[in-house]
Amino acid sequence: MVHQVGIIGLGTVGSRFVEQFNNHREFDLVAAWDVDPAACSVHEDSVNLCSDADEVIANSDLVYIAVPPRHHRVYVMSCIAANTAIFCEKPLGIDLVSSRELVDAVISSGLPAGVNFVFSAAPSAHELQRKIENAEFGDLTRVDLRLHFSRWPRVWHERAQWLRLRDQGGWIREVASHFIFLASRLLGPITMESGDVYFEDGPNGVLCETIGLARFASSSAPLTLAGTSQGAGPDVVDLTVRGTHGSARIWDWYRLQQIDGDDWVDVFGSEREVLGVDAYTSQLDQLDRMMRGEKHTIATFAEALSVQECVEALLAV
Numbered sequence: 001m002v003h004q005v006g007i008i009g010l011g012t013v014g015s016r017f018v019e020q021f022n023n024h025r026e027f028d029l030v031a032a033w034d035v036d037p038a039a040c041s042v043h044e045d046s047v048n049l050c051s052d053a054d055e056v057i058a059n060s061d062l063v064y065i066a067v068p069p070r071h072h073r074v075y076v077m078s079c080i081a082a083n084t085a086i087f088c089e090k091p092l093g094i095d096l097v098s099s100r101e102l103v104d105a106v107i108s109s110g111l112p113a114g115v116n117f118v119f120s121a122a123p124s125a126h127e128l129q130r131k132i133e134n135a136e137f138g139d140l141t142r143v144d145l146r147l148h149f150s151r152w153p154r155v156w157h158e159r160a161q162w163l164r165l166r167d168q169g170g171w172i173r174e175v176a177s178h179f180i181f182l183a184s185r186l187l188g189p190i191t192m193e194s195g196d197v198y199f200e201d202g203p204n205g206v207l208c209e210t211i212g213l214a215r216f217a218s219s220s221a222p223l224t225l226a227g228t229s230q231g232a233g234p235d236v237v238d239l240t241v242r243g244t245h246g247s248a249r250i251w252d253w254y255r256l257q258q259i260d261g262d263d264w265v266d267v268f269g270s271e272r273e274v275l276g277v278d279a280y281t282s283q284l285d286q287l288d289r290m291m292r293g294e295k296h297t298i299a300t301f302a303e304a305l306s307v308q309e310c311v312e313a314l315l316a317v
Contacts, residue, residue: 003291006031006060008053008075010039011160013089013116014066018046020280021064026288031059039159057082062112062291068160069094069168073102080105085112085291090177091308092301094168099308103301112290114298117307119182121286121297122279124256127267128241128248131258132186137243140221143187145179147171147227148236152208163208166199166315170208171229173311179239180216180223181299181307182250186241187218189306195314200230214314225314254279 005027007014014034021029033050034040040049050056057063057078062085065075069091079086086106092099092115106113119125131137152171153163163169184190195214201207210230216223240249248258248267254275257264268275289296 002026002028003288004028004030004059004061005064006033006050006056006062007047007064007066008033008056009066009089010034010036010043011066012156014064015039015042016280017064017066018043020284022046024281024284024288027062027284031056036159053078057084060084062087062287064116065089066116068162069173073098076102077105080109080111083109083111087114087116087287087298088301088304089116090181090299090304091173091311092304093308096309096312099305103305106301112293113301114287114290114296115301115304116283117178117181117299117304118253118279118283119178119185119250120299121282122254123268123282124250124254124275124279125182125185126282126297127256128250129186131248132241136246137241137248138245139243140187141242141244142221143183143223144238144240144242145176145183145223145225145227146236146238146240147175147212147225148231148233149175149229150231150233150235152210152229154235165206166208167206170315171227172197172209172212172315175237176212176225176227177307177311179250180310181303182239183216183218183223184303184306187220187223190216190218190223190310192310192313193217193222195225195317197315197317209315212314216310 005021021027029047031050032047033056063079065088073093157163193215197209198211200210212227214225238251256267286296286298290298
């Protein structure tokens with residue numbers, strides 16, 4: 001049975017999923033809405049546009065919630081009230097108490113529900129996890145996450161200026177969270193041991209972080225984070241797993257590489273663009289399994305809460 005899906009929020013990520021859902025055989029994109037009429041007009045030939053979020057929910061079996069974090073709770077609760085399955089953007093919210101209550105409500109509802117962490121299904125992440133489980137790198141020594149963004153928000157986030165503000169934006173919440181999620185899948189539960197964050201306009205300002213440093217502990221190996229924004233040069237997105245006999249990294253989001261002598265060698269031969277498409281296709285394959293009540297790898301609300309707790313602990317130091 002094809003799933004009738006709706007989208008609330010047609011910004012950068014919501015727009016990306018218009019194409020992804022329309023291209024997947026197990027989903028029929030039947031409804032979408034955004035508070036911004038200009039965002040809706042971009043997709044008038046791709047999806048039935050609704051007058052409000054309630055209309056999207058009423059016409060859908062599954063709703064993808066792709067709005068800023070401050071508004072996640074209200075739409076998740078509306079889906080629960082309508083007995084509609086949920087696929088929500090991360091983070092769950094901007095307040096941990098409220099997010100914990102939201103997780104309890106989702107679990108109690110018994111509805112199919114998941115959170116959009118692309119590494120829940122990306123082939124690079126699954127292959128890296130397989131290699132770790134097979135001890136191909138020997139004993140793990142540590143996992144290093146290195147991030148740099150020459151411009152934040154990035155060019156394609158031009159309409160999402162909330163990302164530059166610290167109340168619900170910033171690259172630690174937006175990007176580092178994906179890799180903290182992945183690290184928790186690779187290493188087991190993680191907790192922050194120490195951290196330091198620098199804000200350009202000071203501790204009492206409104207702008208998001210420009211430097212973030214942290215060490216997280218797990219039962220397997222420590223995770224270190226060193227991230228920056230602003231400053232010329234290429235962006236860096238690199239999660240490296242280091243072991244006694246070998247190392248591997250997820251680089252540029254979707255590329256998996258491992259050490260061969262002194263060089264990094266691609267595990268998959270596909271171009272980066274193809275790897276990105278494969279990651280999103282795999283994610284929707286798993287979302288289909290979630291909707292069918294089958295075993296799946298989509299991130300749970302409880303996992304998303306654990307990531308949020310790590311992120312907010314760092315931002316609060």
